[in-house]
Amino acid sequence: NAGVTQTPKFRVLKTGQSMTLLCAQDMNHEYMYWYRQDPGMGLRLIHYSVGEGTTAKGEVPDGYNVSRLKKQNFLLGLESAAPSQTSVYFCASTFGVGGQEDTQYFGPGTRLTVL
Amino acid sequence: GEDVEQSLFLSVREGDSSVINCTYTDSSSTYLYWYKQEPGAGLQLLTYIFSNMDMKQDQRLTVLLNKKDKHLSLRIADTQTGDSAIYFCAESPMYNTDKLIFGTGTRLQVFP
Numbered sequence: 507n508a509g510v511t512q513t514p515k516f517r518v519l520k521t522g523q524s525m526t527l528l529c530a531q532d533m534n535h536e537y538m539y540w541y542r543q544d545p546g547m548g549l550r551l552i553h554y555s556v557g558e559g560t561t562a563k564g565e566v567p568d569g570y571n572v573s574r575l576k577k578q579n580f581l582l583g584l585e586s587a588a589p590s591q592t593s594v595y596f597c598a599s600t601f602g603v604g605g606q607e608d609t610q611y612f613g614p615g616t617r618l619t620v621l
Numbered sequence: 622g623e624d625v626e627q628s629l630f631l632s633v634r635e636g637d638s639s640v641i642n643c644t645y646t647d648s649s650s651t652y653l654y655w656y657k658q659e660p661g662a663g664l665q666l667l668t669y670i671f672s673n674m675d676m677k678q679d680q681r682l683t684v685l686l687n688k689k690d691k692h693l694s695l696r697i698a699d700t701q702t703g704d705s706a707i708y709f710c711a712e713s714p715m716y717n718t719d720k721l722i723f724g725t726g727t728r729l730q731v732f733p
Contacts, residue, residue, distance in 0.1 A: 510663070537719065546629065548709065548725035549664075556719050564720070596663055609654075610721060612663030 508532050512597050512613035519587045519620045527582040527616050529597030537600045538580035539564075539610065540572060542593040549596065555580055587620045594618070625712055625724035632730045639697040641727045643710035648691055650712040654721065655684065655695045658707040667695070667708075697729075705731045 513528045529538065539554040541564075551564030555574040569591060571583045580599075584591060594617050598610040625645045633639045645653065651672050656664040670677045670684045670693075677684045683696040693710055707728050711721040 539720070541723075546725065548627075549723040551720060554720055562719070598663075609666045609669070610656075610664070612665070614663050615661075 510597055510599055510611050510613040512595075512616050514616060515614065516617050517619070519584075519618065521588060521620060523587050524583070524585050525587065525618075526584075527595055527597075527618075529580045529582070529599075529613060530578055531580075531597075531599040531611070532578060533599065533601070533611065534577070535599035535601050535611070536577070537602070538574065539598045539600075540570070540580065540582045541596045541598065542566065542591075543596060543615075544593050552582065552595075587618075589620045592618060592620045625710060625722050627708075627710060627724040627727045629725065630728050630730070632732065633700050635700060635702060635731050635733050637700055639695075639700045639704065639729055639731075641695045641697075641708050641710075641729065643693040643695075643724050645691050645693060645710070645712045645722075645724075647712055647714040647716065647722075648688065649715035651715060651718075652713040653684075653686065653693050654711040654713070655682075655693075656709040656711060656723075658709065658726070660706070664709060700729075700731050702731045702733070705729055 510531045540552040541549040550566045553572040558577040597613040600610045654669040655667040658664045681698045685694045707726040709726045710724045
């Protein structure tokens with residue numbers, strides 16, 4: 507099992523450029539999440555999905571879009587990147603809810619810099 | 622609000638005990654979690670506790686839960702340099718069991 511993988515690991519964008527971050531999991535998890543991590547602010551939920559074909563907004567969804575066309579993949583899109591989106595992005599997935607099944611498995615992160 | 626609060630930094634000497642504290646907001650949270658993030662990596666689950674428990678011990682880790690005060694703590698006995706990391710607490714709120722609410726994280730630094 508590869509677990510949760512993220513592509514790319516690093517990226518530098520210019521303001522206004524677009525890009526897509528890919529998250530893939532091979533654990534047959536229903537739930538997937540995108541977070542951003544900024545110094546002193548912990549993890550903030552951007553969007554999440556409770557199953558194939560579904561998406562929902564998290565705490566900080568503005569400027570991002572997501573799609574979950576296949577159960578194993580969760581894509582995060584930035585249509586027009588802004589310097590405020592410079593951050594480390596983490597994807598996570600989980601099987602279900604409650605107890606250890608609620609355990610979120612995290613990818614290694616994508617470090618994005620927007621100039 | 623959905624604020625899970627932690628102090629930002631903790632520094633301890635190798636061999637001492639570390640205590641990382643967390644206050645959460647939803648008294649009906651069913652499960653509370655501790656995650657560890659090592660430099661340059663994602664978060665990994667350390668341990669979790671069900672809300673009807675007061676304490677859970679797992680080798681060097683002890684989790685204490687005070688539901689009345691909505692306070693969670695993680696004690697690491699005999700702290701080692703390999704324990705240096707950021708520790709996040711998280712709650713699973715009853716009002717939305719689809720997601721976890723994470724704290725801001727506590728950076729633990731262990732010095733010789």
